[in-house]
Every structure is written in structure tokens, then in C-alpha cells.
Amino acid sequence: MFCRYLFYCYFNALELAPTFIKMDIEGAELKALCGAEKTIKKYAPKLYVCAYHRNEDLFSLPLKIWELSPDYKIFFRHSKYIPAWESNFYCKI
Numbered sequence: 001m002f003c004r005y006l007f008y009c010y011f012n013a014l015e016l017a018p019t020f021i022k023m024d025i026e027g028a029e030l031k032a033l034c035g036a037e038k039t040i041k042k043y044a045p046k047l048y049v050c051a052y053h054r055n056e057d058l059f060s061l062p063l064k065i066w067e068l069s070p071d072y073k074i075f076f077r078h079s080k081y082i083p084a085w086e087s088n089f090y091c092k093i
Helices: 002-014 029-035 037-043 057-068
Strands: 020-023 046-050 073-081 084-092
Touching: 020 029, 029 037, 029 046, 029 057, 037 057, 046 057, 057 073, 057 084
Parallel strands: 020 046
Antiparallel strands: 046 084, 073 084
């Protein structure tokens, strides 16, 4: 809780508006979206959110993003990389 508060205060004190948030945090993307709720609602930054760590992320992440702002346009991309793969959401207003 303290870290979230510090992050929010830091941006407010510097009068900086985040324009892009990238999330590739090994399955904690939904928790990060919840933690960044005020920032996302206030600034509507572009979002890059990984969706391949947990099966339910394919459904829960876009629903959460639309809950934060129904104006977001959400794009999905699945890329094949050897030896793995990536599935990501790209979001913008």
C-alpha cells in the first residue's frame, strides 16, 4: 500500500502524466492493474499487458481494463517465438 501511495504522490508532485504502462510481471498483471487503478482512470495511458502467464488472463485482463475505462480499444496479438510464445494486449483510447 505504501509503495502505491508513494508512486501516485511522486507523479502528482512532479506534475508528470504517464503516457505508457508496460506490464510483463509473471502473472501479477491483474493485481498491477488494480494497483494502478487511479493512475489509469486519471491519465488513460496506453497499456501493454502480457496475457500468457495464466489461462484466465485472456478473459480477466480485458474485462478489468474495460472496468477501469470503457473507452479503451483493446487489441490482442499472439506471437510465436522459439522456444516460447507471447500473447499480449495493446490498449489505447
